[in-house]
Amino acid sequence: MNRILGGGVAIVAAYILYPVIRFLSPPSVALGEQSKVFVTDTGIMKRNTAKYFKFLDEPAVLVRLPNGTYTSLSAKCTHLGCTVQFRSDGDYFHCACHGSEFAITGKVMRGPAVLPLPKYQVSVSGEKIFVSVPIEPA
Amino acid sequence: MKQRLVGFFDERMDLSALRRWAKEKSVPQHKHSFWYYFGGLALFLITLQIITGILLALYYSPNPAYAHESVKYVMETVKYGWLIRSIHFWGANFLVAVVFIHMFSTYFMKAYRKPREVMWILGVLILGLVLAFTFTGYLLPWTTLSYFATKVGVNTPSIMPILGRFITRIMEGGRDVGAATLTRMFTLHTVILPLLAVLLITLHVLLSQVFGSSVPLSQANKREAIKFFPNFLMRDAAVWAGGLAILLAMVTMFPAGLGPKVNPVMPAPVGIKPEWYFLFVFETLRRFPETIAIGTITLAVLVWLIVPFLDRRASRNQKSTFFTLFGAAVLVYMISMTILAYLTT
Ligand code: HEM
Ligand code: FES
DSSP: OHHHHHHHHHHHHHHHHHHHHHHHSOOOOOSTTTSEEEEEETTTSOTTEEEEEEETTEEEEEEEOTTSOEEEEEOBOTTTOOBOEEETTTTEEEOTTTOOEEETTSOEEESSOOSOOOEEEEEEETTEEEEEOOSSOO | OHHHHHHHHHHHHOTHHHHHHHHHOEEEOSTTGGGGHHHHHHHHHHHHHHHHHHHHHHHOOOSTTTHHHHHHHHHHTSTTHHHHHHHHHHHHHHHHHHHHHHHHHHHHTTTTSTTOHHHHHHHHHHHHHHHHHHHHHHHTTOBHHHHHHHHHHHHGGGGSSTTHHHHHHHHHSSSSSSHHHHHHHHHIIIIIHHHHHHHHHHHHHHHHHHHOOOOOGGGTTOOOEEEIIIIIHHHHHHHHHHHHHHHHHHHHHSOOOOOOBOOTTSOOOTTOOOOGGGHHHHHHHHHSOHHHHHHHHHHHHHHHHTHHHHOHHHHTTOOOHHHHHHHHHHHHHHHHHHHHHHHOO
């Protein structure tokens, strides 16, 4: 008898808890609409400078390299999420929170971070520069 | 008049138990009695946080567009706004320090031994709540510093396998720290945590009345005691007045500042550091791989939580040097990591 009652209470608890837990976790955003964003016009950024922007709800960075080409990466440190800073003195990224450093390719040069910064795809159409998620994740 | 009032309540709810309690309760006196004051001081400071917090909530707006502005408004325009906010700000710092002192002093006096195991566990949970209060409150002014501190804080659990990412998502409320995080931290800070704190603190204080103050083993042969009412309460009140005086001195000399507003796409400023009470965690994260750092800290917290059940000698009223050394090691680690964090960068 007690077992049946206990089981009943557990089922009621699950009925209440399940929707609450689902309510707590935020709905995921559909990436389709925003998977490509306009960042800036060509000819605005000087060489060896960076522009920060929001992409997929997270900070991202567009860098104009010394040779004039562009590259774009997530600017969210893979350690614990601070926004990394572009260092024009050596073409790398530095995170002020715990000192991680990333090469311009995103590769980790110094910990505590372990994973590289994800790279995005840069496309120029006319005079406009767009950034998007690569089809094949790099 | 007073007589009639007391008579009125006495007839209806029998105050004799209360009277007996006030008459009988006494506090032991020995050379470590000084530490007994910190529990009462913590209670006083929490009350102050709740009062000033409710006042701040009247003007505060938990929305990225207005949060910083509303705190600025309190500081610059609202009459005595700077005072209320600065008390809340400094009070939080004092409270953390006092709760840590209270915890370590009861630890070294082995006050957690039987029958006070539950009081100890409640106490550790209350310290956790106080730290959760400071963490959630810190984001509210929506400054660059508070933004990145929250980022690191909400991302730390994600290191944990399986549940970690889920906890981070629930705290963030979105893909990154933003508007949803602010409302979540605000709700935690002003609704959920206060309810939990009142519940746990009530239990903790009730139990302290049931058991009375514990006497450290080394002082067990001392039989001196003073009456709680009015003697000890008067001393408590004097300590509260002293604490308030120091608090107000800090408040007037160094009113709470307000850093620049968040710009969510700008990089973290160089030299960024958490508040002093999180520095030992920060330094640990900087020096060790995060899985080891967080794993060890989590383990230490769990051991700390159930220490009354591990320290079997203390519960048989025997000396337990090992646990004294363990506590000392924890304390030395925390202090040296904090100093290291100040010295480097
Ligand atoms: C143990 C209790 C508490 C602690 C330790 C605490 C701590 C803090 C901290 C550290 C801040 C950030 C201060 C700053 O840098 O500006 C803060 C802000 C705030 N707290 Fe609390 N708090 C507590 C209780 C409460 C309660 C009970 C309420 C309201 C019901 C409250 C309402 C607020 C509000 C509205 C702010 C934002 C305004 C501001 O930042 O000045 N707090 N709290
Ligand atoms: S968050 Fe970047 S190094 Fe820790």
